[in-house]
Amino acid sequence: MDKNIKQALAAIVGEQHVSDSVADRLCYSRDCGPDKAGLPDVVVRPGSTEEVVAIVRLANEVKKPVYTRGRGTTFLGSGVKDGVILVEMTRMNRIERIDLKSGYVTAQAGAIWRGIDVALQRVGHELAVPGGGGLFSCTIGGTVAVNAIPHGATEYGMTGDHVLGLEVVLPDGSVINTGSAANPSSEPIERNANGPDIAGLFIGSYGILGIITKVTYRIRPIPEEEKFGFYAFDDYREAIDAACGIQMAQAATFIVGLFGGPKPAGEEGDAFLHVIVRDRASAARERLREAGGICSAYHGRPSSAEGTRHYWQEHMYSWLRNTAPGPYYSNRPYFCPEVAGFTSTPGLKKAVELFRTLRAERDAEFTRYGIRVKGLDAYFVRNGAYLWIDTLYDERRADAWDYALKLRGDIAELMFTEGGMSPGGLGAGISPYIMPKLGPTFELFKTLKKTLDPNGILNPDLLFPTGGTT
Amino acid sequence: MNLGKYRDQIYSCLRCAFCFDDFNEPQKAICPAYCTYGFDSYGARGKIVIARGLLDGTLNYDDEITKRVYACTECAACQEQCFKHLDLLEIYAAMKEDLAERDLLPSGVNELLKVMEEFGNPYRQPPEKRLAWIPGRARVGKKAKVLLFVGCTSAYLRRGMARAAYRVLDALGVDFTLLDDEHCCGHPYITVGKMEEARRVGEENLAAIEGLGVEKVVFTCPGCLRTFKADMPKLTGRPLPFEVLHLTEFVSRFLSEHRIHLQRKSRIVTYHDPCNLGRGLGVYEPPRQVIEAIPGVRLVEMPRNRERSFCCGNGAYVRYDYEEMSVKSELDRFTEAEQTGADTVLSACPACKTGFLDARRMAESQIEVLDVLELFAQVL
Numbered sequence: 001m002d003k004n005i006k007q008a009l010a011a012i013v014g015e016q017h018v019s020d021s022v023a024d025r026l027c028y029s030r031d032c033g034p035d036k037a038g039l040p041d042v043v044v045r046p047g048s049t050e051e052v053v054a055i056v057r058l059a060n061e062v063k064k065p066v067y068t069r070g071r072g073t074t075f076l077g078s079g080v081k082d083g084v085i086l087v088e089m090t091r092m093n094r095i096e097r098i099d100l101k102s103g104y105v106t107a108q109a110g111a112i113w114r115g116i117d118v119a120l121q122r123v124g125h126e127l128a129v130p131g132g133g134g135l136f137s138c139t140i141g142g143t144v145a146v147n148a149i150p151h152g153a154t155e156y157g158m159t160g161d162h163v164l165g166l167e168v169v170l171p172d173g174s175v176i177n178t179g180s181a182a183n184p185s186s187e188p189i190e191r192n193a194n195g196p197d198i199a200g201l202f203i204g205s206y207g208i209l210g211i212i213t214k215v216t217y218r219i220r221p222i223p224e225e226e227k228f229g230f231y232a233f234d235d236y237r238e239a240i241d242a243a244c245g246i247q248m249a250q251a252a253t254f255i256v257g258l259f260g261g262p263k264p265a266g267e268e269g270d271a272f273l274h275v276i277v278r279d280r281a282s283a284a285r286e287r288l289r290e291a292g293g294i295c296s297a298y299h300g301r302p303s304s305a306e307g308t309r310h311y312w313q314e315h316m317y318s319w320l321r322n323t324a325p326g327p328y329y330s331n332r333p334y335f336c337p338e339v340a341g342f343t344s345t346p347g348l349k350k351a352v353e354l355f356r357t358l359r360a361e362r363d364a365e366f367t368r369y370g371i372r373v374k375g376l377d378a379y380f381v382r383n384g385a386y387l388w389i390d391t392l393y394d395e396r397r398a399d400a401w402d403y404a405l406k407l408r409g410d411i412a413e414l415m416f417t418e419g420g421m422s423p424g425g426l427g428a429g430i431s432p433y434i435m436p437k438l439g440p441t442f443e444l445f446k447t448l449k450k451t452l453d454p455n456g457i458l459n460p461d462l463l464f465p466t467g468g469t470t
Numbered sequence: 471m472n473l474g475k476y477r478d479q480i481y482s483c484l485r486c487a488f489c490f491d492d493f494n495e496p497q498k499a500i501c502p503a504y505c506t507y508g509f510d511s512y513g514a515r516g517k518i519v520i521a522r523g524l525l526d527g528t529l530n531y532d533d534e535i536t537k538r539v540y541a542c543t544e545c546a547a548c549q550e551q552c553f554k555h556l557d558l559l560e561i562y563a564a565m566k567e568d569l570a571e572r573d574l575l576p577s578g579v580n581e582l583l584k585v586m587e588e589f590g591n592p593y594r595q596p597p598e599k600r601l602a603w604i605p606g607r608a609r610v611g612k613k614a615k616v617l618l619f620v621g622c623t624s625a626y627l628r629r630g631m632a633r634a635a636y637r638v639l640d641a642l643g644v645d646f647t648l649l650d651d652e653h654c655c656g657h658p659y660i661t662v663g664k665m666e667e668a669r670r671v672g673e674e675n676l677a678a679i680e681g682l683g684v685e686k687v688v689f690t691c692p693g694c695l696r697t698f699k700a701d702m703p704k705l706t707g708r709p710l711p712f713e714v715l716h717l718t719e720f721v722s723r724f725l726s727e728h729r730i731h732l733q734r735k736s737r738i739v740t741y742h743d744p745c746n747l748g749r750g751l752g753v754y755e756p757p758r759q760v761i762e763a764i765p766g767v768r769l770v771e772m773p774r775n776r777e778r779s780f781c782c783g784n785g786a787y788v789r790y791d792y793e794e795m796s797v798k799s800e801l802d803r804f805t806e807a808e809q810t811g812a813d814t815v816l817s818a819c820p821a822c823k824t825g826f827l828d829a830r831r832m833a834e835s836q837i838e839v840l841d842v843l844e845l846f847a848q849v850l
Binding site for chain 2: 016017019021022023024026027028030031032043045071072073088090091093094095111112114115116118119135136137138325326332333334335394395396
């Protein structure tokens with residue numbers, strides 16, 4: 001580590017916010033997922049957009065790559081390489097404005113998602129989608145940068161859908177505002193203003209095109225009523241047909257389907273649907289009744305929705321299987337090399353079948369390496385489903401770890417090609433399987449990256465090889 | 471390596487970061503060290519990454535690791551929120567044991583250990599003055615049903631608490647005694663990773679207490695209580711031959727079984743849950759029951775209370791090496807107490823009281839700082 005760089009960073013952010021101690025650097029290497037990653041040379045914690053700008057300009061001068069990190073709570077691979085500057089954003093955690101009349105909140109990128117929601121709940125509102133990926137300790141900037149899948153998505157849509165404006169530090173150190181806020185005399189009330197949707201360029205980009213420093217996000221009043229339903233099916237195809245029917249009837253706010261992994265405690269069946277309705281009281285009752293009717297039409301059996309209620313209220317995945325978090329999660333040294341992506345709702349049948357077949361064909365390997373299936377769960381979205389294929393491996397076993405990474409790649413290949421699945425977020429772990437298959441779209445990504453970041457400064461090689469700094 | 475015993479748990483950490491934030495307060499962190507120093511390595515997730523690095527051979531114990539591991543008040547807020555229900559405090563304790571075995575202690579801790587060796591307490595006080603506050607020696611060293619274990623902080627630093635405890639037991643007509651030659655409970659040794667020394671002083675206290683044939687031992691200090699209740703049975707390999715409880719538990723139980731007259735006291739109070747008593751031992755309601763038993767006293771809670779209480783920054787002797795963290799935490803918590811509008815901030819721990827007195831001085835506040843038992847003693 002060049003001490004001059006550390007000193008220059010300290011001059012920007014203050015000595016106490018820079019560290020080149022290996023004890024610190026190691027903490028910013030991996031995310032929550034299975035991917036091994038490099039060790040940054042130095043970790044720096046900026047406190048303002050101006051400081052981010054100065055760091056990026058310094059990085060360009062010394063030709064040293066910068067990796068940006070919020071809370072590092074994705075499962076898809078941080079992509080951090082050896083020898084880089086790691087910019088950690090959680091010092092920038094101020095909630096700058098809550099505007100109930102215009103329906104938005106503006107927060108610095110390092111603000112914690114759950115903390116913003118709590119501030120909003122005190123005034124009867126909430127962020128427009130529930131919790132990026134369910135790990136509500138995530139930052140809002142990171143959640144937008146990876147376009148994390150919300151905790152439920154049927155009616156409210158995706159994380160990126162509700163971004164109204166971004167402040168972004170570009171790879172050359174210039175600062176832009178997107179949408180209506182690009183006009184200094186305006187407010188960040190509309191994303192699709194002042195020309196093309198520039199914000200869309202950064203949503204899900206994993207920070208390779210710019211560092212998000214501020215997010216303006218849509219909020220909504222907390223609905224009056226929440227109703228919960230749970231249905232068991234003997235044939236997963238009927239469960240998917242029922243979910244499709246509920247989607248078409250707009251009878252649920254969220255639908256989560258379980259198509260593999262452990263069955264919910266005390267339940268029998270091949271597949272299960274959790275249904276959550278949020279609305280005015282009378283409408284919520286009516287919509288849940290309608291959703292129940294659709295499930296019945298496809299031979300779904302209603303059962304206790306206590307697990308559904310717990311799942312929604314506590315955001316703990318274990319409740320999807322009617323199990324309290326303590327006994328379910330405690331003391332298990334397992335990690336999840338997840339593969340996840342969008343399919344159409346009818347197409348979900350094929351994806352489920354493909355995985356079930358793969359699981360059966362590889363039974364001996366799963367046994368040999370101690371691989372478990374945590375879940376084959378679908379968050380039904382507005383026009384389809386987001387399928388999580390969650391296997392688990394024991395990270396104490398090097399052979400199991402290697403196999404799990406290979407398995408993830410095999411599943412990603414299979415699902416992307418034969419299953420027609422498209423990932424939401426990519427990350428360093430999945431992108432090598434996906435990006436090269438995107439053809440001209442991949443070429444456009446590369447052109448955009450090269451144009452905006454000619455020195456290859458921001459998160460190089462995270463989504464695709466960029467050749468490093470020049 | 472003592473850490474090796476926790477290999478499975480260390481590998482179980484998801485790195486979810488639930489151990490950092492208060493999920494009911496916007497943008498507030500729960501860990502005093504993480505709040506102060508900001509880097510992951512000072513919070514639970516980072517310390518587990520370090521622990522895994524040590525097990526994997528990526529890291530070796532050194533001063534940088536010492537700096538982070540000892541910057542912990544052992545408040546257990548991280549453990550309370552751990553998504554995987556890991557025994558985080560036990561993992562930190564194993565790291566401290568390993569560091570102590572390698573003579574990698576922070577300078578302040580080394581100083582603390584020298585003082586402990588010379589004086590037998592952390593406050594450089596002569597042992598013969600341990601009971602200097604007592605109204606008379608009639609109760610000392612006699613057979614009785616209950617023993618009041620005073621503890622170093624109440625005996626030397628917060629004698630008002632020791633006097634209040636004595637007065638409360640006396641006024642309630644309890645048959646109680648005190649040790650003639652009480653030693654430090656061993657808590658300072660445990661918090662720095664010196665288990666053998668902790669066991670030695672613990673055995674001395676246990677032998678003396680057993681000689682008096684008491685049924686119950688009551689404490690003013692949650693650190694002493696936790697040492698007896700949670701640590702000593704593990705260190706000595708045998709269960710305690712008597713019941714141990716905090717004096718607020720004893721009084722609360724007494725009040726539920728007896729009708730006693732208490733004078734009226736017009737106060738608005740807020741109560742700070744000491745970490746060792748609350749998250750450490752699960753004692754949340756008895757102090758509140760004692761407070762609410764006093765006619766005229768109204769208890770207003772701080773937003774962060776019970777399991778979610780924020781540490782006052784004075785646990786685990788961190789002040790010896792991390793004064794900045796200690797001061798920041800006690801000021802943060804004291805401000806939170808003031809914002810309730812209470813005229814008195816109560817706690818049930820001499821270390822917390824010391825921290826709040828310090829914060830009151832710095833904040834030039836008029837709010838009164840008392841222990842629950844001091845307030846209770848005033849109305850008897």
